[in-house]
Amino acid sequence: MKCKKEDMQLYAVTDRTWVGEKSFEEQVEESLEGGVTFLQLREKHLAEEEFFKEAVKIRQLAAKYKVPFVINDNVEIARKVQADGVHLGQKDMGLLEAREILGPDKLIGVSCRTVEDARKAEALGADYLGVGAVFGTSTKKDAKPVAREELQAICRAVSIPVVAIGGVKESNLMELKGSGVSGVAVVSGIYGQKNIKEACRRLRELSEEMTARSMKKVLSIAGSDSSGGAGIQADIKTITAHGLYAMTAITALTAQNTTGVYGVQNVPPEFVAKQLDCIFQDICPDAVKIGMVSDSQIIHAIAEKLREYEAENIVADPVMSATSGGTLMQKEAEKAIKAELFPLADVVTPNLLEAEILTGMNIHTGKDMEKAAQIIGEGMEGAVLLKGGHLKETADDLLYFEGKFIWYPGEKVENPNTHGTGCTLSSAIACNLAKGYDVPESVRRAKAYITGALRAQLNLGNGSGPLNHMYALRKENVENIFEKYMKET
Ligand SMILES: Nc1ncnc2c1ncn2[C@@H]1O[C@H](COP(=O)(O)OP(=O)(O)O)[C@@H](O)[C@H]1O
Ligand SMILES: Cc1ncc(COP(=O)(O)O)c(N)n1
Numbered sequence: 001m002k003c004k005k006e007d008m009q010l011y012a013v014t015d016r017t018w019v020g021e022k023s024f025e026e027q028v029e030e031s032l033e034g035g036v037t038f039l040q041l042r043e044k045h046l047a048e049e050e051f052f053k054e055a056v057k058i059r060q061l062a063a064k065y066k067v068p069f070v071i072n073d074n075v076e077i078a079r080k081v082q083a084d085g086v087h088l089g090q091k092d093m094g095l096l097e098a099r100e101i102l103g104p105d106k107l108i109g110v111s112c113r114t115v116e117d118a119r120k121a122e123a124l125g126a127d128y129l130g131v132g133a134v135f136g137t138s139t140k141k142d143a144k145p146v147a148r149e150e151l152q153a154i155c156r157a158v159s160i161p162v163v164a165i166g167g168v169k170e171s172n173l174m175e176l177k178g179s180g181v182s183g184v185a186v187v188s189g190i191y192g193q194k195n196i197k198e199a200c201r202r203l204r205e206l207s208e209e210m211t212a213r214s215m216k217k218v219l220s221i222a223g224s225d226s227s228g229g230a231g232i233q234a235d236i237k238t239i240t241a242h243g244l245y246a247m248t249a250i251t252a253l254t255a256q257n258t259t260g261v262y263g264v265q266n267v268p269p270e271f272v273a274k275q276l277d278c279i280f281q282d283i284c285p286d287a288v289k290i291g292m293v294s295d296s297q298i299i300h301a302i303a304e305k306l307r308e309y310e311a312e313n314i315v316a317d318p319v320m321s322a323t324s325g326g327t328l329m330q331k332e333a334e335k336a337i338k339a340e341l342f343p344l345a346d347v348v349t350p351n352l353l354e355a356e357i358l359t360g361m362n363i364h365t366g367k368d369m370e371k372a373a374q375i376i377g378e379g380m381e382g383a384v385l386l387k388g389g390h391l392k393e394t395a396d397d398l399l400y401f402e403g404k405f406i407w408y409p410g411e412k413v414e415n416p417n418t419h420g421t422g423c424t425l426s427s428a429i430a431c432n433l434a435k436g437y438d439v440p441e442s443v444r445r446a447k448a449y450i451t452g453a454l455r456a457q458l459n460l461g462n463g464s465g466p467l468n469h470m471y472a473l474r475k476e477n478v479e480n481i482f483e484k485y486m487k488e489t
């Protein structure tokens with residue numbers, strides 16, 4: 001399909017009614033900055049020559065933001081400025097004629113209001129449909145709203161993307177949930193607003209929520225911790241607390257609690273690979289965190305699959321032992337993790353003890369940490385985060401990123417319950433990478449999250465207990481949210 005459903009998320013239709021202090025181009029650029037995903041230039045009264053000049057400028061802007069750009073009605077201008085396509089209303093030039101002029105590769109969008117028209121347009125080769133008006137609109141006063149049932153039926157009848165148009169604004173956008181549309185087309189809700197960029201940001205967020213495409217997915221490849229504080233369980237809680245969707249590939253079962261590790265059962269490497277096939281062939285993750293991987297065959301299987309599926313945003317935590325002291329990685333696996341997983345990672349997150357083993361040096365001072373991070377980073381394109389949780393006075397972490405050192409100073413929280421801190425930190429970094437933050441910002445945000453989870457002072461079990469992953473959702477907040485939900489449903 002030439003036109004992706006995601007492109008329809010926030011489809012802006014220009015209107016020069018509100019040109020004043022800001023020029024038309026400034027307004028369009030602001031909307032692109034705010035997150036518009038598709039741009040239609042709509043001019044009703046410009047002379048041909050001016051329309052052409054303007055279209056050239058707007059086309060460049062759209063290209064700068066890598067957003068598809070179409071012209072309303074005017075196929076000739078679309079051809080001359082080499083726009084990505086054209087949008088045809090019911091009374092505009094016919095689809096076949098436009099296709100003849102523009103060729104097979106350009107996008108042609110068609111306005112329609114009924115299932116019959118929608119089917120016809122798809123059969124004639126339309127790339128997407130604009131259906132409306134879905135609400136009463138100030139732009140087209142005579143446009144009678146299309147009933148929700150009809151909109152739903154249209155979305156079911158065609159396989160090309162459908163964008164809802166007509167009177168869409170922040171206050172009514174969510175009413176389109178469940179209708180099957182791929183996004184919304186907005187005119188005055190964008191260009192009639194004082195702060196266009198902010199309006200677009202909010203509309204985009206709402207539209208993503210409406211189409212339920214907004215949830216990023218994070219995969220944890222790690223071991224299960226029966227006590228729920230580290231490993232897979234810590235990762236699922238962390239990912240969920242970040243508002244994201246958690247998936248898992250389990251590498252080992254551990255029988256452990258806050259006092260120790262009492263047994264480990266590794267999962268056969270082929271079965272780790274099988275879990276990864278199932279994940280990547282269906283719900284492809286936006287980021288991957290790797291935790292406990294106890295032998296080199298499992299490591300090899302993981303590396304192979306991550307390469308095969310070209311996984312992105314990989315955080316590798318070289319877990320060697322539990323806070324309580326139990327061994328979680330066999331000695332022979334140390335080399336494999338360095339050789340096979342580190343080169344694939346965007347960030348690796350050793351603690352001080354792991355860094356000593358990986359480098360063979362003793363680490364006591366900040367300078368030692370810098371030297372160790374540099375050594376670990378050799379032969380890797382990604383960054384090294386050397387965690388300072390085991391320092392005596394502070395909890396300063398060090399990031400070695402693109403040849404530079406970035407320190408994240410951290411106060412040492414008085415809390416003996418640190419089971420799962422490393423797991424939690426690495427999955428929080430993966431969450432932030434999935435959300436689109438760069439590595440230094442992802443680390444900053446993850447560090448803030450872990451500090452809050454330690455400050456919450458949860459105290460469970462007889463040994464070094466787990467963190468409160470849910471601390472940001474205080475009890476009263478959760479209850480309020482739930483109460484509100486119960487009233488609404
Ligand atoms: N007592 C503490 N106070 C504040 N931050 C801590 C404390 N213990 C650990 N951290 C932080 O938790 C994260 C995990 O670090 P660390 O405990 O060293 O890893 P690991 O769990 O792998 O041993 C780091 O950001 C570290 O600074
Ligand atoms: C299954 C499993 N994976 C990892 C850890 C390390 O935990 P930490 O986050 O304290 O380093 C653990 N204890 N158990």
Ligand SMILES: [Mg+2]
Nearest residue numbers: 319351422423
């Ligand atoms: Mg650790």
